[in-house]
Amino acid sequence: MHYYKKYISPIAVSLWRTKGIIILYGVGAVLGIGFFGGILYYGGGHRVAIWLQVMVLITMPFTGLILFLSSSVVALELAKQVFENQRLSLFRVRSRGEIGASVALLVVAVGMWMATLAILLTVLLTFSMIAGLSVAETTNIVYFTVLRLGGATLVATLLGLLLGKTTSRTVGYSVIVAVLVFMTPAVGSILGGLTSASSYTVRLVSHWALIAPFELPPPMVGAPPDSMYLLPAEPHQWLLPAIWIVSILVGLVFSLRKVPQASVLAALLAFVLMITPWAAYGAHIALPRVSQIALHDITEMSLNIDLFVEGASTSPDNVEPIPTVARYKMDLGVCNKLSGRVTVVLDEPFGEQPVFTLFRGYRVWNITDGEGNKLDFSQEGNHITILSPAQDEAVEFVFEYSGSGWGNYANQQGIFLAGSVPWYPWPGRQRFYGMDFRHELQPASHILRRGAVEEIRVRVRSPFAEIHTPQGVVLTRSEDFVSVPTESLTLFAGNVRKAGDRETFVVYGGEATLERFEIPEFSDVNVVDKQNREEILERALSLRQLMGLEGTEALQVDAVVLVPSYPAFSNLFDFPVFKDDYVLIDGETVVDYPTMFAMQGIPQGYAKRDVWEALFFYLNDPEFFLSENPGMSSDTEEYRRSSRVGNMITDLVRTRGDEYALSQITAYLMDESRTESGEEFLASLLEGGEVEGN
Amino acid sequence: MRVTDLTKWYGRKRALNAVSFDLDQRCTALLGPNGAGKTTLMKCIAGLMSPTSGTVDLRGKDPVVGYLPQQFSFLPNLTVRESLMYLGRLGGIGEDALVAQVDDVIAKTRLTEWADMRFKALSGGTARRMGIAQSLLGPPELVLLDEPTSGLDIEERSKFKDVLARASGSHAIVISTHLAEDIVGLCERALVLQLGSLIFDGAVEQLRAFATGRVCLSADDSPSAGGGIVSGLSVEAGSSVYRYVMPERSAEYTASPTVADGYLALLHGYSDGQ
Numbered sequence: 001m002h003y004y005k006k007y008i009s010p011i012a013v014s015l016w017r018t019k020g021i022i023i024l025y026g027v028g029a030v031l032g033i034g035f036f037g038g039i040l041y042y043g044g045g046h047r048v049a050i051w052l053q054v055m056v057l058i059t060m061p062f063t064g065l066i067l068f069l070s071s072s073v074v075a076l077e078l079a080k081q082v083f084e085n086q087r088l089s090l091f092r093v094r095s096r097g098e099i100g101a102s103v104a105l106l107v108v109a110v111g112m113w114m115a116t117l118a119i120l121l122t123v124l125l126t127f128s129m130i131a132g133l134s135v136a137e138t139t140n141i142v143y144f145t146v147l148r149l150g151g152a153t154l155v156a157t158l159l160g161l162l163l164g165k166t167t168s169r170t171v172g173y174s175v176i177v178a179v180l181v182f183m184t185p186a187v188g189s190i191l192g193g194l195t196s197a198s199s200y201t202v203r204l205v206s207h208w209a210l211i212a213p214f215e216l217p218p219p220m221v222g223a224p225p226d227s228m229y230l231l232p233a234e235p236h237q238w239l240l241p242a243i244w245i246v247s248i249l250v251g252l253v254f255s256l257r258k259v260p261q262a263s264v265l266a267a268l269l270a271f272v273l274m275i276t277p278w279a280a281y282g283a284h285i286a287l288p289r290v291s292q293i294a295l296h297d298i299t300e301m302s303l304n305i306d307l308f309v310e311g312a313s314t315s316p317d318n319v320e321p322i323p324t325v326a327r328y329k330m331d332l333g334v335c336n337k338l339s340g341r342v343t344v345v346l347d348e349p350f351g352e353q354p355v356f357t358l359f360r361g362y363r364v365w366n367i368t369d370g371e372g373n374k375l376d377f378s379q380e381g382n383h384i385t386i387l388s389p390a391q392d393e394a395v396e397f398v399f400e401y402s403g404s405g406w407g408n409y410a411n412q413q414g415i416f417l418a419g420s421v422p423w424y425p426w427p428g429r430q431r432f433y434g435m436d437f438r439h440e441l442q443p444a445s446h447i448l449r450r451g452a453v454e455e456i457r458v459r460v461r462s463p464f465a466e467i468h469t470p471q472g473v474v475l476t477r478s479e480d481f482v483s484v485p486t487e488s489l490t491l492f493a494g495n496v497r498k499a500g501d502r503e504t505f506v507v508y509g510g511e512a513t514l515e516r517f518e519i520p521e522f523s524d525v526n527v528v529d530k531q532n533r534e535e536i537l538e539r540a541l542s543l544r545q546l547m548g549l550e551g552t553e554a555l556q557v558d559a560v561v562l563v564p565s566y567p568a569f570s571n572l573f574d575f576p577v578f579k580d581d582y583v584l585i586d587g588e589t590v591v592d593y594p595t596m597f598a599m600q601g602i603p604q605g606y607a608k609r610d611v612w613e614a615l616f617f618y619l620n621d622p623e624f625f626l627s628e629n630p631g632m633s634s635d636t637e638e639y640r641r642s643s644r645v646g647n648m649i650t651d652l653v654r655t656r657g658d659e660y661a662l663s664q665i666t667a668y669l670m671d672e673s674r675t676e677s678g679e680e681f682l683a684s685l686l687e688g689g690e691v692e693g694n
Numbered sequence: 695m696r697v698t699d700l701t702k703w704y705g706r707k708r709a710l711n712a713v714s715f716d717l718d719q720r721c722t723a724l725l726g727p728n729g730a731g732k733t734t735l736m737k738c739i740a741g742l743m744s745p746t747s748g749t750v751d752l753r754g755k756d757p758v759v760g761y762l763p764q765q766f767s768f769l770p771n772l773t774v775r776e777s778l779m780y781l782g783r784l785g786g787i788g789e790d791a792l793v794a795q796v797d798d799v800i801a802k803t804r805l806t807e808w809a810d811m812r813f814k815a816l817s818g819g820t821a822r823r824m825g826i827a828q829s830l831l832g833p834p835e836l837v838l839l840d841e842p843t844s845g846l847d848i849e850e851r852s853k854f855k856d857v858l859a860r861a862s863g864s865h866a867i868v869i870s871t872h873l874a875e876d877i878v879g880l881c882e883r884a885l886v887l888q889l890g891s892l893i894f895d896g897a898v899e900q901l902r903a904f905a906t907g908r909v910c911l912s913a914d915d916s917p918s919a920g921g922g923i924v925s926g927l928s929v930e931a932g933s934s935v936y937r938y939v940m941p942e943r944s945a946e947y948t949a950s951p952t953v954a955d956g957y958l959a960l961l962h963g964y965s966d967g968q
Contacts, residue, residue: 005783006783006784007783007784010769010772010776010777010779010780011769013771013772013776014769014770014771014772015771016771017771017772017812018770018771081769081770082769084767085763085765085767086763086764086765086766086767087767087768087769089737089740089742089761089763090761090763090768090781090828091784092741092742093740093741093742093759093760093761094781094784094785094786095784095785095786096784097781097784097785100784101784
């Protein structure tokens with residue numbers, strides 16, 4: 001109290017009475033928080049959890065930009081008011097007067113920062129409640145907000161204080177403007193366009209952007225729902241702001257008494273640290289690849305940017321054949337991180353250097369073959385290459401790995417393992433997320449093949465509350481693992497359903513999410529209604545039979561996870577509904593082809609897959625199919641974005657008629673002895689050749 | 695209190711050149727033209743700046759120094775009383791004595807009327823008086839006032855002299871100024887700096903004596919003989935009357951010299967024989 005009265009109170013009172021500062025602070029807060037709150041009000045107003053989270057992510061860079069500017073300017077003016085001109089000498093001639101005034105100023109400025117953050121979080125929590133976010137989701141976005149907006153505004157506040165005390169207004173504002181310019185998406189885009197930055201420098205920029213949100217990262221526009229959940233907060237995310245804050249504080253300490261040069265140097269150091277990522281980006285510094293330096297330095301954004309930059313094949317027709325898996329055996333430990341021992345048994349030998357896909361947040365420690373022989377391997381990005389299989393015909397591999405996943409977690413609300421991310425080794429070199437919004441990439445749809453998993457054992461850290469899995473298995477406090485065989489699609493993915501004693505209800509994403517969720521194209525679908533789901537599944541099974549596939553196994557209703565992948569974005573940005581590994585079915589239409597293929601046991605690398613896909617498309621909506629696949633002679637935009645096979649089917653239907661085309665195609669698909677590609681098959685039909693076997 | 699061989703370099707520019715003098719309880723004027731090194735010397739004495747060489751011995755472990763910077767300002771939205779209370783607390787004055795001291799300096803500097811007014815509402819002269827008031831808190835053993843009258847009008851300067859006269863006696867005061875008239879009646883001793891060197895250390899009357907027999911009044915604005923320097927201008931019966939300090943003494947120059955005349959004579963080297 002004495003300290004407050006002696007040092008802090010007079011400065012606080014003076015600042016409180018200073019209309020200019022209060023107005024400046026108020027305008028910044030109203031603009032920043034108002035923008036944040038306004039967008040959240042829009043998102044929360046839909047009472048849809050994912051809407052709100054998307055809004056948070058989209059608005060954050062702009063909110064951060066406004067708050068960085070206002071925080072740094074307010075802090076600079078605060079410092080100027082106390083120390084400008086020769087006022088500093090009045091403090092310095094008094095014993096500890098300068099230290100007391102500096103600390104008081106720091107306390108006042110940090111208090112204003114905390115007030116800003118508190119208001120931000122209040123707004124966030126209010127709309128989170130309105131939107132019905134679960135505790136896990138709310139914790140996630142709070143953490144995210146504190147990390148980004150909180151970190152950025154704290155850095156801005158301290159930088160403003162340092163500049164205000166040690167430099168002139170001209171220099172101070174120039175530094176702030178320079179930092180902002182370097183941080184804006186425009187500069188990033190220009191630099192990115194002018195250079196072919198290495199994936200690591202891009203990643204470095206991404207890390208930076210995670211902390212100080214002045215870039216609107218492309219993946220945030222169109223990221224799958226998984227990425228909205230529980231983003232991993234790794235130490236590196238704190239490291240850069242920690243360095244900035246420490247360097248600025250060192251500068252403030254040096255600014256006490258008679259070492260102004262040192263404080264200016266510290267301010268310059270902080271500034272250089274801030275723009276270093278951009279400088280590295282612009283200079284195209286060839287830094288080591290992530291797999292060699294820090295596997296854990298992964299963010300969901302860097303992942304996506306990396307995919308974007310690497311520019312691998314994007315044509316569905318160029319996908320490498322992917323071997324099928326005969327059996328998986330998984331032993332997983334899930335908490336904030338995942339550790340796993342996974343046995344993969346392939347249907348047939350892979351070749352000399354088998355490649356597997358595993359999200360690179362996981363570090364592979366050991367790989368052995370089925371006989372326990374240790375195998376050499378390399379882990380590069382999301383791919384693992386077995387360098388020395390014990391024998392060429394090896395089909396069994398045992399992976400031991402651990403690390404941070406893409407939103408994986410286990411807590412009292414359930415277990416979440418993102419269905420679209422390889423948290424266990426997928427065979428082959430697979431791309432698991434495309435971001436060009438044009439369906440050119442092979443969509444991620446590696447779902448465990450029916451019967452492919454022998455056993456999944458998931459261990460979670462005790463003591464947790466009871467965890468209910470989609471399979472209806474209850475994990476109590478007394479147990480620390482659940483071991484279940486699976487016959488269904490995705491074991492744990494998306495919004496996990498919690499099985500109660502008698503009734504089921506959604507535990508992840510909040511009931512309100514599903515209750516209020518409206519799929520734009522299928523607004524009448526009530527995804528909560530169990531009867532509706534049963535009808536949907538019946539429809540799926542009838543389609544399965546329509547395709548001539550055998551088997552009558554019924555899918556477990558409770559095992560089907562209904563997660564709308566992209567419809568939330570559809571209205572906003574006119575992005576197409578993305579194909580993902582979830583079932584989106586209404587009474588009439590199947591819209592998720594990859595999932596349907598997976599349901600029917602058609603492997604990803606299956607040579608006839610493209611024909612299957614096109615056929616499904618045609619059967620669902622012939623008219624739409626023909627408009628999207630205008631035929632081989634077309635030169636329209638539709639032609640350019642559609643597949644060759646689809647256009648050939650259009651030509652076939654138009655020249656030979658619907659009945660003929662479907663009968664020929666079905667026969668081709670059902671005949672396992674037919675090994676020619678879909679294009680070869682269709683070309684022979686179009687040229688008038690008779691179909692073999694018919 | 696003793697200053698010994700104080701030298702200060704700013705890069706290649708020497709601001710102070712081996713300046714030495716003693717200070718006593720009298721009011722001392724530090725005179726010098728702009729750029730002579732007055733502010734640098736004041737800052738070195740106040741401990742705000744480290745000299746390149748030389749020492750400032752204030753004869754005490756932690757003596758209280760009151761300092762009025764050349765451009766005084768303070769938190770604009772604190773009142774005079776709040777500001778003085780704040781600065782008093784920072785100066786280590788106990789709460790018990792603080793109120794009495796603040797009242798005392800407010801009275802001494804004739805600020806009672808403005809005590810509850812915010813700093814930003816004060817006129818230049820009143821703000822300067824508040825600057826003097828804060829420099830008297832402590833109470834200080836040494837008060838350093840850097841150009842306290844610059845920018846003040848005649849009335850404010852008069853008030854300022856009155857305030858300082860009331861304050862002097864219990865403190866050693868050093869007033870830095872380039873206006874010699876400001877110290878008349880206020881200081882007994884004068885130090886004159888020129889180009890960083892101390893060229894005079896003596897009584898104010900000694901300074902005035904440099905101009906004895908050198909001051910003449912003339913209507914001519916360009917005296918050809920002797921190359922005198924203008925030290926003043928007045929208008930009498932509609933005509934301008936110039937006041938000159940002449941290089942050579944003469945029985946014809948009968949006008950009474952002022953301290954400013956003596957100061958000018960000293961700066962221009964007209965001090966032969968004195």
